[in-house]
Amino acid sequence: MPQYAAIIYSAADVDWTGPEQGAVMADYGAFGQAAAAVIRGGAALRETATATTVRVTGGKGGDVVVSDGPYAETKDVLSGFFLLECADLDEAIAWAAQIPSAWHGAVEVRPVLPMTG
Numbered sequence: 278m279p280q281y282a283a284i285i286y287s288a289a290d291v292d293w294t295g296p297e298q299g300a301v302m303a304d305y306g307a308f309g310q311a312a313a314a315v316i317r318g319g320a321a322l323r324e325t326a327t328a329t330t331v332r333v334t335g336g337k338g339g340d341v342v343v344s345d346g347p348y349a350e351t352k353d354v355l356s357g358f359f360l361l362e363c364a365d366l367d368e369a370i371a372w373a374a375q376i377p378s379a380w381h382g383a384v385e386v387r388p389v390l391p392m393t394g
Contacts, residue, residue: 280317280389281361281369286353287382293321293356304377312361312372319359353382360389 291298309316328347333339347355356378363369366386373384 278362278364280391281363281366281373282385282387282389283319283359283361283369283373283376284355284385284387285357285359285376285378285382286385287356287378288353290325290354290356292324301377308375308377311375312359315361315363315368315372317360317362319357321357322355325354356382 293302305321325347328345330344330346332342332344334342359376361369361372363372366388369386373379373386376384378384
C-alpha cells in the first residue's frame with residue numbers, strides 16, 4: 278500500500294510543549310487516535326530557532342557550510358509531519374484534512390518514494 282508524507286505547516290512558530298498549546302495538542306491527540314490505522318510515523322518539530330541548515334558547496338566532497346536557522350524564510354513554519362499509509366491519494370487527502378494544522382495553516386501531501394536496497 279502506498280505511503281504519503283503529510284507535511285505540516287503552521288501559521289506561527291510555537292513551542293508545542295507549552296501549556297498554552299493544550300487545546301491544539303488535544304486536537305492532535307484526537308486525530309492520532311482517529312487515524313491510528315493509517316499512521317506509520319510522524320513527529321512535531323521544535324521551533325525554527327533550533328534549526329541548523331547544512332549545505333555542501335561544490336558538490337560531493339566539497340566544503341560543509343553550516344548555518345543557524347531554517348533553510349528558507351517563509352510565512353508558514355514547517356512544524357511536523359505524519360507518515361500515512363493509504364490506499365490512494367484521495368484517502369491521504371481525506372486524512373490530511375483532519376490534521377489540526379490544515380484548519381489554520383496547511384498540510385502538504387506528497388507520495389513517499391520507497392528507498393530500497
